[in-house]
Amino acid sequence: MYDFSKMTGAIHEWLSSLMPSILVTTIEWVLIGVVFLALFAILGLVLVILERKIAGFFQFRLGPNRVGPYGMFQTVADTVKLLLKELVSTNKVDKFLYNVAPFFVIIAPLMIMAVIPYGFGLTAYDINVGLLFVMAVSSIGVVGILLAGWSSNNKYSLIGAMRSGAVIISYELSMGLSALLAIVLLAGSLNLNDIVMSQQAGWWLFRGHIPAIIAFVIYIITGTAETNRVPFDLTEAESELGAGYHAEYSGIKFAFFFLSEFVNMFIISALAVTIFLGGWLPFHIPGWEGFNNSMNYIPGPVWFFLKTGVIIFLLMWFRWTFPRLRIDQILTLEWKYLLPISLLNLVLMAFVVMMGWVF
C-alpha cells in the first residue's frame, strides 16, 4: 500500500529547501486548512444531493433533476442562493451569541476531520489520544446549537436547543464510554492510525465478535442521535417546532447549520469505519489470496470513502423510514437501556480481551 506520508514529506522537504522553517509551517497550515475547507464544502454538496436522490429513491420520485445532468448541480445552485440571501435576524436577538453560534457548530466537525486517517499516512493531525480528542471536540457542536436556540429569542428554538442538549449530552456517554472504549480495549491504543493498523488481520467488527457487534449497533444508534437525524431529529422536529434551533437563521448562517448536519453524518460514519470496519484497509477474506491481492490494488482513500458511503447510506435509510421518537422516550432509551447494556458490554469486552478470545 502507498504511504502518503512520503508524498507529504516530499512537499515538506521541497518547501524547507526554499524558505525558513517558520514560513514553511505557516504555508503548510494554510494548505491543510484549505484542503479541509474544500473537503468540507465538497462533502456538504455531495451529501446533500445524495440525500435528496436517496430520499427520492425511497419515495418513488426522481429527486432534483433540473440543474445539470440528473440534477447533480442542484446543491451548487442552492449554495449560491444561500450565499446571496440577506441575513435576516429577528428583534431582540442576542447579537453576539446569535452570530457566533453557527461557527461553533461548523468548527466541531472540521476539527474532527483533522484526526481521521483517510489513507496510509494521510492524517492531518496524528495525535496519540485521537479518540479522546474526537469525543472532546464533538461536544463543542452542542454548545453552538444551545447558543443558537438561546439567542434566537424564539420559544420554539429554545425548546429545540434544550432537547438537543439533553440528547447529545446523554448519548455521548454511551458512545464514548462504551462503544468506542470497547474497541480501544481491543486495539490497545487511542490513536486512530494505530487502531486502523491493528485491524490488518481483520476488522474489529468481525474479530471482536459478540461484544464488538453490540458496540457497533450501539455506536450507530448513538451516532444517529449525535447527528440529530431521524429517529432522533426532535431538535428540529419539523412538525412540532417548525425548524427547531435554527428557525431564525437565514442565508449562509442557516447553511452552516444545514451543512454541519451532513458533515457530522460523515464524521460519524468515518469514525465507524475507522474503528469497526478497518478504516482505509482493503476488504480481505481469509484464505482467498488472489482476491485479497487484487483488493490491495484499490487505494486506501477509495476504500475509506466507499465504506463511509455505506454507513452514510444506512443513516439515510433510517431517516427515510423511521418515525421520530419523543424526548422522554429518547432519554429512557439511553439511560435505561443503552448505557447499562454498553457498560456491561465493556465488561464483556474486557473479559474477551483478557481471555484472548479474539479471532
Next chain:
Amino acid sequence: MTTTDVNTNLKTQEYLINMGPQHPAAHGVLRLILTVDGEIIHKVDPDLGYIHRSIEKMCERDTYKQIVHLTDRLDYLSSHINNEAVCLAVENALGIEVPDRVKYIRTIMAELTRLASHQLWWGVMGMDIGALTAFMYAFRDREMINDIMEETVGARLTMNYNIPGGLMFDIHPGFQKKVKDFIKHFRKALPEYNTLLSDNIIFKKRLQGIGYISKEDAIAYGVSGPSARGSGISCDVRKIHPYSAYDKVEFNEILIEGGDSYDRYMVRMKEMEESMNIIDQLIDNIPEGDFQVKTPALIKLPKGEYYQKVETARGELGVFIISDGKKSPYRFKFRSPGFSNLSILDKISRGHKIADLVAIMSSLDFVIPDIDR
C-alpha cells in the same frame, strides 16, 4: 401519562406558545395557544376564525342548487359526502326519490372520497410523527382516486358531483374498470402501509396510551366518526341511519374499545378495508337508469325544518335547514364533525408533551375549514 412528580424545589414557570396559525402541524390555519411547563402541556386553548368564510350565512343568500357548491369548501377532503348531505336534505324535503343508479354511484363515490381522505390522513399522520416517506406512499395511491374523480367529475378535490335530484353527469365509461384497478392495487398497498407505520415499534410507542378518550367523554363532547369509534362508541351513520345505498351493502362498523390515539389510528386503517369491501359489492351492480330526476329550476322547500346527517371521513356531518318557503333557506346550519372533535383536544392533551399534542391532533384528523366554516 408522563411522570412529572419528581420533587425538586426548583420553581418552574409556565409559558405560552402560539402553535399556529402558521404551523406545520396545524394543517391549515388553526391557532392553539398552549400553556406549557417545559415540554408538558397544561392547557390547550384553540383559537378559531382564521379561515372563517361565513359559509352558513352565504347559504341563506343562495338558492338550494347553489348551496351544494359551497359545501365543497367545508371539509375539502370529504367534498362529495358534504354535497350528498345537502342534496339528501333537499330531496327528502321535496319528497324526491332518486333512481337506484344515483344511489349506487353516490355511495361508490362517497367511499372513494373516504378512502382518499383516509389516505391523506395516513400520510400526514406519518409526517407528523416524523416518517416523511409515508406521505409519498399515501399520495401515490391517492393520485389514482383523484384521476378517477377527474375523469368522471371533472375535478379532483372539490368535486361538486351531486345536485339535488341526482348527479351532475353520468359516470365515465371507464369508471368501473378504473375503480376495480384501483381496488386491486390498494389491496396490495394497504399491507405496505401497515409494515411502514402501523407495526413500527417507534410509531406504536408514540401513539399508545396517548390522548385517551373515555366513552363518557366522547359522548359528552360530541365526538363522532372514527375518533369516537376508537373509544368503542357505535356511531356510524351509514349503519344506524342508512342513506343512499348503504342499506344494500354489508359492511362492518369498526369498533375498538381502547380509546387512545393508536386505536383511533387503527379504526381508520380498518375502515379503509371496509370501504373497499363496500365498493367491491357495488361496482359491478350499478343499475341502469337515469342519473338525474328532473327538478324545478328554482327549488323552493316547503315551510319547515329539515335535518339530514351523513358520515363523512371525519364523522357525523349534520345539515339543518329552516325554510320559510322562499328560494333560499331562512337558516342553514352545519353540524361539522371537526368542531366537536376539536373541543375535546384540551381535555385529552393535558399532561402530555408537545410532541404528543401533534400526534393527538393527527389522530383526531382535523380539517380546519371544516372547523371554521
